Amino acid sequence: MSNVAVAVSSPASYQATYWLALALTPGLGPTRIKKLIEHYGTAERVFYASLTELEAMGMRAVSAQSLATGKSLELAQQECLKAAEAGAKIISLSDPEYPPRLKEIYDPPVILFVKGSVEVLAQPGIAMVGTRHPTPYGSGRAPLHRPRRARPGDHQWISARLRYRVASRCRRCQRQNHRCARHRN
Numbered sequence: 422m423s424n425v426a427v428a429v430s431s432p433a434s435y436q437a438t439y440w441l442a443l444a445l446t447p448g449l450g451p452t453r454i455k456k457l458i459e460h461y462g463t464a465e466r467v468f469y470a471s472l473t474e475l476e477a478m479g480m481r482a483v484s485a486q487s488l489a490t491g492k493s494l495e496l497a498q499q500e501c502l503k504a505a506e507a508g509a510k511i512i513s514l515s516d517p518e519y520p521p522r523l524k525e526i527y528d529p530p531v532i533l534f535v536k537g538s539v540e541v542l543a544q545p546g547i548a549m550v551g552t553r554h555p556t557p558y559g560s561g562r563a564p565l566h567r568p569r570r571a572r573p574g575d576h577q578w579i580s581a582r583l584r585y586r587v588a589s590r591c592r593r594c595q596r597q598n599h600r601c602a603r604h605r606n
Contacts, residue, residue: 434510435465442494443488446487475488512534523542
């Protein structure tokens with residue numbers, strides 16, 4: 422294991438730091454991270470594996486070296502500090518606060534950065550994910566989803582991670598319905 426100490430405020434955030442380190446490791450995606458966790462039992466135990474053990478599992482050399490040398494853990498510590506400064510909480514896939522419904526999707530993210538109320542994530546909602554460069558079709562479709570899905574009085578929140586024109590159209594739709602994650606009634 423590397424010589425990087427993990428200093429955090431709670432056991433859940435302690436584990437999240439290791440999950441974040443795995444997520445920041447070059448060449449590791451959610452599927453490979455989950456396979457590592459299945460093999461080693463916890464995210465922390467992955468960091469006790471030797472370079473040879475990691476490479477024997479079929480991991481690319483750059484990924485194994487980043488884990489074995491502690492580089493991934495150092496990056497995770499830096500991100501944890503930035504998140505704390507921004508008032509965000511880091512939630513890992515193994516955290517009890519991780520949204521149960523999100524775990525059910527095909528390839529759930531292993532780490533969530535949450536700023537604000539974590540409880541909102543457990544409520545029914547609609548997430549709209551877009552692109553920085555929407556097509557004219559995408560720009561035209563964004564407002565069409567609003568009337569059927571989010572009406573005034575619905576107990577839904579809308580999380581929008583959209584850019585440029587699609588983002589502005591989505592926010593306009595949210596304001597018309599007076600419900601969204603940032604402007605809860």
